[in-house]
Amino acid sequence: MSSVLDRFLRYVRIDTQSDPHSESFPSTSKQRDLSNLLVTELQELGIRDAHLDEHGYVYATIPATSEKAGIPVICFCSHVDTSPDVSGANVKPIVHRNWDGADIVLPDDPSQVLRISELHDLDQQIGNDIVTASGSTLLGADNKAGVAEIMAAADYLMSHKDIRHGVIKILFTPDEEVGRGTEKVDLLKLGAEYGYTVDGEAVGTLEDETFSADGLRITIYGVSTHPGYGKGKLENALKIGADILASLPKTALSPETTEEKEGFIHPVFMEGIQEKATLDFIIRDFTEVGLKEKEELLKNITETVLKQYPGSTAEIKLTEQYRNMKKILDQHPQVIGNALEAMERVGLNPVQRSIRGGTDGSRLSFMGLPCPNIFAGEHAFHSRLEWVSVQDMEKAVEVIVSLCQVWEEKA
Missing domain, CATH: 3.30.70.360 (Alpha-Beta Plaits)
Incomplete structure (x- = not known):
């Protein structure tokens, strides 16, 4: 599972900023640069049906390894675009190894400083490896952390066929940051019964409610x-x-x-x-x-x-x-219950909470794909102080793999 950092550092260097004033779809063609790379990497893993459609969505299928009948098809989803609020061009990620808790001054703009006293959850990361940008751009952890985690989990599942799971679908969307991430998604082609966006914040959190x-x-x-x-x-x-x-x-x-x-x-x-x-x-x-x-x-x-x-x-x-996805998710308690169990199995104490925002899962839930939000480890998003912990990303990969197993066992 160590590939998640390498993938993340590769993905954030690709500018995928979306544009709320564009009338095209995706709103920026550069989002396809990352999506095309993801298709190539998925195919290299042996996922033969991985492809980019005409609207900029990536679809892929991890085949089942279990012969058990009736395992629901689940999907993991993240978005490739980054926020229009701060530049996403020429991102220079920095890995701060074994962080000791001292202020992190970003070199390209020393006025940008990560301080424990000012940033939520940063005090939980002492001794971990923190990834930031250089101070002049956002990092892109929202949501390239989620993209990297899903890709790393796919890599692990494809190379460990002894892990029992049902059919797993992967969906990468454009334009989530401008509110259009599900506008042209083809749920019939996707073929999933339940989904999880991997686009949340603190490790161990599961969000089942949005604005x-x-x-x-x-x-x-x-x-x-x-x-x-x-x-x-x-x-x-x-x-x-x-x-x-x-x-x-x-x-x-x-x-x-x-x-x-x-x-x-x-x-x-x-x-x-x-x-x-x-x-x-x-x-x-x-x-x-x-x-x-x-x-x-x-x-x-x-x-x-x-x-x-x-x-x-x-x-x-x-x-x-x-609309608030809780209205739909309350009708499908197994979606939440299985995710909480998966987190517990990898040693986390899960926390259910609300999002003061929205995800693709909000619309997907109302479109017929109940879809809560799993943590990706991203913090201070939409700002030049954005950061993510390598250890949190690795734990998210473990949760995705564990969740696939939970669904198989409970079928």
């Missing part, structure tokens, strides 16, 4: 005129947009003021000219009721601001993004 999520776009139509003669006439759409942003709650309902089961309203994009401006928001909550309350609040803020600009109007477009 419910919507996107909301406000398009503002102001009144444009020559600024030299604009008195009493000009209504600047950019200023209207700024007033809407300034009217959001200052001490609540934002990512920077919420935690645990609290939802938020989060502006993510603004552009425009004085005649027309666009504001994009993401709305998050664990309940449908909470989601709708926040959307109504944002609509009311917009209406209140527009009363100050009688010549201007606004259009509001709401787009459903994903």
Whole structure:
């Protein structure tokens, strides 16, 4: 199982950043660079049906080694793209061997420092090998740690035919970071009954609940005129947009003021000219009721601001993004139970918890593939301080292999 680090270091050097403003699918063609490599490596392992489809999805099948009938087909899934929030080009991974707990100063930008006092779970890694980027980019552990772990597990299973398991499916998706990771997936071709995304954080965690999520776009139509003669006439759409942003709650309902089961309203994009401006928001909550309350609040803020600009109007477009997967997973307790047992078998004390975010598993669950999220060891994702522990990645590989055995034994 030692191949997981080598694979990870190879994968993160490939720029696979997705683009939320692209209309193509995948949103960036460079995601295929990694996907093509994964197909080649899977085929070299002897997985003959591994292929990249026209939409940028990698599908592969590890054949069963058990003759037992009725073993459910399970799938392991990770995404190849990295976040648009921080550059993913020219990643230079650094392995900090046998880390002693001292601050880790990233060499390409010494202002980027990993400190135990500031980063969640870092204090659990003393003596382990920590992988970071160099300070000018993200690392890409989200989700190339998961990709490397699935690949290392596939390598292990293909070279240890004595391990009894059923048919195992592998799925690598594009564009998860821009909310489109399952848009063109072919579940009929995949042929799995249950799935697991490998895209979680701390070692031993199993996430069975996500936010419910919507996107909301406000398009503002102001009144444009020559600024030299604009008195009493000009209504600047950019200023209207700024007033809407300034009217959001200052001490609540934002990512920077919420935690645990609290939802938020989060502006993510603004552009425009004085005649027309666009504001994009993401709305998050664990309940449908909470989601709708926040959307109504944002609509009311917009209406209140527009009363100050009688010549201007606004259009509001709401787009459903994903829903809390717990609603589906509660109907399939064996999916959770088997994963918890697999973690216990490799010496972990598993922790079930919620994600303040979403995964491909959210949509896959509602599409008919119940799919909780297993830890991948990634931390501080979407930032230049992103890190992962080699030992955590190796433990994730053990869990994947163990999980395949649990399903076979319980069939």
